[in-house]
Amino acid sequence: EILIEVKNVGLTYETNTKPIKAIENISFQMGKGEFLCLLGPSGCGKSTLLKIIAGYLKPTIGSCLMQGQPIQGPDWNRGVVFQSPTLYPWMSVRKNVEFGPKMKGFSKDKIEKLSQYFLEQVELSGYADKATFELSGGMKQRVALARALANQPKIILMDEPFGALDAFTRVNMQALIRKIWKENHSTMFMITHDIDEALSLGTRVMVMSKSPGKIEKEFHLDFTYT
Ligand code: ADP
Numbered sequence: 001e002i003l004i005e006v007k008n009v010g011l012t013y014e015t016n017t018k019p020i021k022a023i024e025n026i027s028f029q030m031g032k033g034e035f036l037c038l039l040g041p042s043g044c045g046k047s048t049l050l051k052i053i054a055g056y057l058k059p060t061i062g063s064c065l066m067q068g069q070p071i072q073g074p075d076w077n078r079g080v081v082f083q084s085p086t087l088y089p090w091m092s093v094r095k096n097v098e099f100g101p102k103m104k105g106f107s108k109d110k111i112e113k114l115s116q117y118f119l120e121q122v123e124l125s126g127y128a129d130k131a132t133f134e135l136s137g138g139m140k141q142r143v144a145l146a147r148a149l150a151n152q153p154k155i156i157l158m159d160e161p162f163g164a165l166d167a168f169t170r171v172n173m174q175a176l177i178r179k180i181w182k183e184n185h186s187t188m189f190m191i192t193h194d195i196d197e198a199l200s201l202g203t204r205v206m207v208m209s210k211s212p213g214k215i216e217k218e219f220h221l222d223f224t225y226t
């Protein structure tokens with residue numbers, strides 16, 4: 001089942017000096033359940049591509065569809081996690097995670113169930129009432145992940161989610177993300193600098209060439225949730 005279709009997408013940033021062509025002629029499809037890892041040199045346009053799929057940026061050329069519908073802007077179908085999580089610092093961990101479900105107008109009961117379930121998945125049940133400014137970097141990233149998951153998106157887009165974490169925390173986070181991907185049968189799109197990480201987590205690895213980024217290579221690994 002095809003979830004995302006990127007068709008001949010290019011994006012040029014208009015700046016007050018010269019235009020910057022960030023990506024060019026990118027086409028690929030993503031199926032439900034895939035874990036796609038995107039590699040490429042710094043500045044090649046990975047974040048730009050992620051922001052287009054998220055709906056934060058409109059491509060200058062080409063189109064991007066989700067389940068056959070044009071992506072018009074950010075919506076609940078796509079959850080995004082960035083390198084430095086932007087949490088509401090004074091709100092509790094639980095309130096951060098419940099924010100999206102509340103906005104969606106879910107019942108109190110459903111909101112509680114969702115936050116409980118996903119806080120458990122990211123192993124933060126014991127921290128639900130702490131304010132997020134009190135947490136370590138890895139814990140904040142787990143809150144960001146739980147917050148994205150609680151919105152029940154069809155795909156999670158992650159831009160170097162472990163990039164700012166120390167090596168030990170990163171290894172733990174990799175294991176956690178793999179577990180979450182399996183347990184929820186999620187679809188994941190992740191930008192990383194780390195080839196080993198891409199190969200160990202991804203069911204598929206795409207490599208972009210230097211700016212303006214194009215898809216240079218692609219590897220399909222065994223697709224399995226086990
Ligand atoms: P990556 O994520 O691979 O590091 P980016 O997508 O962040 O690459 O950037 C691709 C290119 O577009 C770079 O040359 C970068 O400087 C430029 N760029 C990114 N964002 C903007 C922006 N908002 N305005 C102008 N240029 C940008």
Ligand code: ADP
Nearest residue numbers: 013015020042043044046047048083159160163
């Ligand atoms: P990353 O490589 O992790 O995407 P960057 O340091 O390239 O991070 O970019 C950080 C932020 O700055 C992004 O939001 C990007 O869009 C913006 N940015 C990057 N390059 C430029 C640029 N040349 N002009 C304006 N904004 C930029």
